[in-house]
Amino acid sequence: xxxxxxxxxxxxxxxxxxxxxxxxxxxxxxxxxxxxxxxxxxxxxxxxxxxxxxxxxxxxxxxxxxxxxxxxxxxxxxxxxxxxxxxxxxxxxxxxxxxxxxxxxxxxxxxxxxxxxxxxxxxxxxxxxxxxxxxxxxxxxxxxxxxxxxxxxxxxxxxxxxxxxxxxxxxxxxxxxxxxxxxxxxxxxxxxxxxxxxxxxxxxxxxxxxxxxxxxxxxxxxxxxxxxxxxxxxxxxxxxxxxxxxxxxxxxxxxxxxxxxxxxxxxxxxxxxxxxxxxxxxxxxxxxxxxxxxxxxxxxxxxxxxxxxxxxxxxxxxxxxxxxxxxxxxxxxxxxxxxxxxxxxx
Amino acid sequence: xxxxxxxxxxxxxxxxxxxxxxxxxxxxxxxxxxxxxxxxxxxxxxxxxxxxxxxxxxxxxxxxxxxxxxxxxxxxxxxxxxxxxxxxxxxxxxxxxxxxxxxxxxxxxxxxxxxxxxxxxxxxxxxxxxxxxxxxxxxxxxxxxxxxxxxxxxxxxxxxxxxxxxxxxxxxxxxxxxxxxxxxxxxxxxxxxxxxxxxxxxxxxxxxxxxxxxxxxxxxxxxxxxxxxxxxxxxxxxxxxxxxxxxxxxxxxxxxxxxxxxxxxxxxxxxxxxxxxxxxxxxxxxxxxxxxxxxxxxxxxxxxxxxxxxxxxxxxxxxxxxxxxxxxxxxxxxxxxxxxxxxxxx
DNA sequence: TTTATTCATTAACGCGCGTTAGTTGACGCG
DNA sequence: CGCGTCAACTAACGCGCGTTAATGAATAAA
Numbered sequence: 001x002x003x004x005x006x007x008x009x010x011x012x013x014x015x016x017x018x019x020x021x022x023x024x025x026x027x028x029x030x031x032x033x034x035x036x037x038x039x040x041x042x043x044x045x046x047x048x049x050x051x052x053x054x055x056x057x058x059x060x061x062x063x064x065x066x067x068x069x070x071x072x073x074x075x076x077x078x079x080x081x082x083x084x085x086x087x088x089x090x091x092x093x094x095x096x097x098x099x100x101x102x103x104x105x106x107x108x109x110x111x112x113x114x115x116x117x118x119x120x121x122x123x124x125x126x127x128x129x130x131x132x133x134x135x136x137x138x139x140x141x142x143x144x145x146x147x148x149x150x151x152x153x154x155x156x157x158x159x160x161x162x163x164x165x166x167x168x169x170x171x172x173x174x175x176x177x178x179x180x181x182x183x184x185x186x187x188x189x190x191x192x193x194x195x196x197x198x199x200x201x202x203x204x205x206x207x208x209x210x211x212x213x214x215x216x217x218x219x220x221x222x223x224x225x226x227x228x229x230x231x232x233x234x235x236x237x238x239x240x241x242x243x244x245x246x247x248x249x250x251x252x253x254x255x256x257x258x259x260x261x262x263x264x265x266x267x268x269x270x271x272x273x274x275x276x277x278x279x280x281x282x283x284x285x286x287x288x289x290x291x292x293x294x295x296x297x298x299x300x301x302x303x304x305x306x307x308x309x310x311x312x313x314x315x316x317x318x319x320x321x322x323x324x325x326x327x328x329x330x331x332x333x334x335x336x337x338x339x340x341x342x343x344x345x346x
Numbered sequence: 347x348x349x350x351x352x353x354x355x356x357x358x359x360x361x362x363x364x365x366x367x368x369x370x371x372x373x374x375x376x377x378x379x380x381x382x383x384x385x386x387x388x389x390x391x392x393x394x395x396x397x398x399x400x401x402x403x404x405x406x407x408x409x410x411x412x413x414x415x416x417x418x419x420x421x422x423x424x425x426x427x428x429x430x431x432x433x434x435x436x437x438x439x440x441x442x443x444x445x446x447x448x449x450x451x452x453x454x455x456x457x458x459x460x461x462x463x464x465x466x467x468x469x470x471x472x473x474x475x476x477x478x479x480x481x482x483x484x485x486x487x488x489x490x491x492x493x494x495x496x497x498x499x500x501x502x503x504x505x506x507x508x509x510x511x512x513x514x515x516x517x518x519x520x521x522x523x524x525x526x527x528x529x530x531x532x533x534x535x536x537x538x539x540x541x542x543x544x545x546x547x548x549x550x551x552x553x554x555x556x557x558x559x560x561x562x563x564x565x566x567x568x569x570x571x572x573x574x575x576x577x578x579x580x581x582x583x584x585x586x587x588x589x590x591x592x593x594x595x596x597x598x599x600x601x602x603x604x605x606x607x608x609x610x611x612x613x614x615x616x617x618x619x620x621x622x623x624x625x626x627x628x629x630x631x632x633x634x635x636x637x638x639x640x641x642x643x644x645x646x647x648x649x650x651x652x653x654x655x656x657x658x659x660x661x662x663x664x665x666x667x668x669x670x671x672x673x674x675x676x677x678x679x680x681x682x683x684x685x686x687x688x689x690x691x692x
Numbered sequence: 693t694t695t696a697t698t699c700a701t702t703a704a705c706g707c708g709c710g711t712t713a714g715t716t717g718a719c720g721c722g
Numbered sequence: 723c724g725c726g727t728c729a730a731c732t733a734a735c736g737c738g739c740g741t742t743a744a745t746g747a748a749t750a751a752a
Binding site: 006050052053054055056057059060065067072076077079080081082083085086087089090091093094097102103104105106107109118119122123124125230231235257260261263264267286287289290291292294302303 | 352396398399400401402403405406411413418422423425426427428429431432433435436437439440443448449450451452453455464465468469470471576577581603606607609610613632633635636637638640648649
């Protein structure tokens with residue numbers, strides 16, 4: 001029950017040395033050479049007392065919090081449907097463990113960007129941050145560019161100078177749509193993975209249009225719908241497409257989440273997938289393989305994104321210059337039955 | 347670019363008062379009366395300097411970190427498939443915002459429980475913790491019971507005295523299986539949502555057995571498989587059941603995640619759902635409604651669990667005694683088409 | 693023997709803040 | 723005028739640690 005707090009002074013007393021020596025030993029400070037037997041004494045004392053350094057005191061004295069913030073900007077009601085979040089967190093935790101870093105989850109209230117970013121950079125409880133910012137209109141990124149807190153953007157914001165890791169959304173979407181084109185589809189609908197201020201949505205939409213134009217097809221605005229972060233939005237969008245009798249044979253959904261909803265709407269309308277309507281998603285969430293039919297989609301390696309972001313951030317935190325300012329991760333089409341009865345790869 | 351750090355002394359100087367006064371004003375300390383015009387001066391100075399208190403210094407001086415840890419114990423490769431995590435995080439962030447609390451994600455390496463818990467309670471960088479511990483054999487919980495750091499267990503560990511919030515897993519599973527029984531199924535298989543050391547798995551399995559026994563059916567071990575946290579395990583388990591020609595007509599999957607995999611295996615075997623094989627899942631993840639056919643499942647209100655856990659933790663952190671030591675949240679069967687062609691509720 | 697050099701260790705300061713125990717001046721009361 | 727009372731504010735300490743400059747002891751060089 002609540003034993004007295006143990007400080008480094010206690011360890012020093014027990015080991016019969018000064019507090020300074022304790023600090024040098026426990027931090028493995030190689031600039032000072034401590035005799036091995038002294039080190040042993042100190043370590044033993046620390047262990048027997050169950051000494052754990054006070055994180056706040058250490059942060060204050062060393063001016064390093066040993067913590068990184070994962071900054072979320074998505075509206076809070078959509079955080080729950082962010083199927084990438086666990087993968088990102090898992091990847092970050094895995095990487096941080098090696099460096100003894102803690103992971104803070106920070107949430108930026110919409111409309112409070114300036115203030116929140118300012119606080120994050122000044123409160124000094126994080127040494128660096130990974131941003132899942134994704135809105136083109138995020139007004140606060142400038143604050144971060146001007147601050148000296150290392151930051152890596154997990155995504156893309158046009159004109160933003162921060163270091164970043166992302167996939168090439170335009171290219172990914174093109175791949176998805178080109179797959180449909182290669183199967184002979186000409187009238188292809190698109191449901192975005194979010195509303196437009198979110199850059200992934202506008203970029204994937206752009207890729208969709210580029211693929212069509214490259215095939216000599218003029219994009220038809222009637223075949224475009226704007227989804228959101230959840231499956232419901234995909235369901236609604238598909239329903240609204242179907243009711244118009246637009247005579248299309250395939251749909252590109254900007255996210256698997258949206259695709260799940262859209263496919264359900266199609267099935268309820270009595271359509272057979274992929275015979276009457278082919279579907280391509282995006283992201284390759286773990287459940288995509290278990291959709292009915294299994295969903296053709298673009299594989300996004302979330303773990304790699306997390307790892308690279310982390311690596312980049314660590315470099316910045318060590319004042320090393322990363323090789324590249326912006327890293328693009330390769331994505332890959334995974335062909336399953338939602339586009340062709342036989343689920344073989346291209 | 348990296349303006350000089352602003353401290354409360356700077357604010358004091360600009361406002362022409364002492365640092366103490368600044369502290370009183372900015373912390374709204376009502377024990378001391380500061381003249382309104384002085385308060386105004388201080389606030390103005392703080393604002394114009396963009397002053398943000400240093401979190402570490404504040405934590406050190408006040409002995410409060412203003413942070414809560416969400417402690418994960420799941421193997422790291424399964425964190426990515428934890429579909430509840432985003433909902434939990436969203437719920438916590440929502441609650442914490444009001445109190446100015448930060449959220450730390452802590453990961454406990456398997457086999458390191460004692461050491462990690464000890465560190466967590468002693469490093470003082472969190473004032474309280476929410477544990478997603480779920481293994482019956484977690485050896486470190488005792489450390490937490492003996493510590494004076496408030497902790498709430500999100501789940502159930504038999505014999506653990508910590509405060510907790512959970513669903514009644516046994517009852518939930520009973521509800522699921524009783525639903526199948528009420529539809530006339532007698533031979534019902536069970537695939538657990540995890541391996542047995544995880545308490546939710548053993549408890550749901552127990553509920554499955556109880557439901558059968560209450561209906562006068564002796565559980566048949568041949569019809570039981572042990573799944574894991576991902577859909578693949580459900581797929582494998584179902585495949586292994588089907589290959590044995592066990593002559594069963596329904597399956598209770600311990601999680602929707604597992605159910606998705608199991609349903610895919612059934613479909614690949616040429617079975618029609620629900621005609622040849624009915625399925626009930628558990629959890630009601632957002633995608634359950636969009637499975638094919640839409641999945642009958644037990645709705646688990648993740649947001650409510652998060653909210654209640656948070657509320658309980660805040661009470662403990664304020665030295666208030668929560669009304670109950672263990673809270674059980676109600677779950678509810680959501681009847682969809684995977685158990686009956688017409689998806690009406692019972 | 694004296695002087696430089698290294699090794700092992702420590703005293704003491706400061707990080708930025710919360711907080712306690714004061715100090716100061718104004719006011720009322722007998 | 724003397725004495726408390728109270729509002730308004732401040733000086734100074736300590737939280738636990740990292741770190742610099744200094745100290746003493748031991749060894750090598752002169």
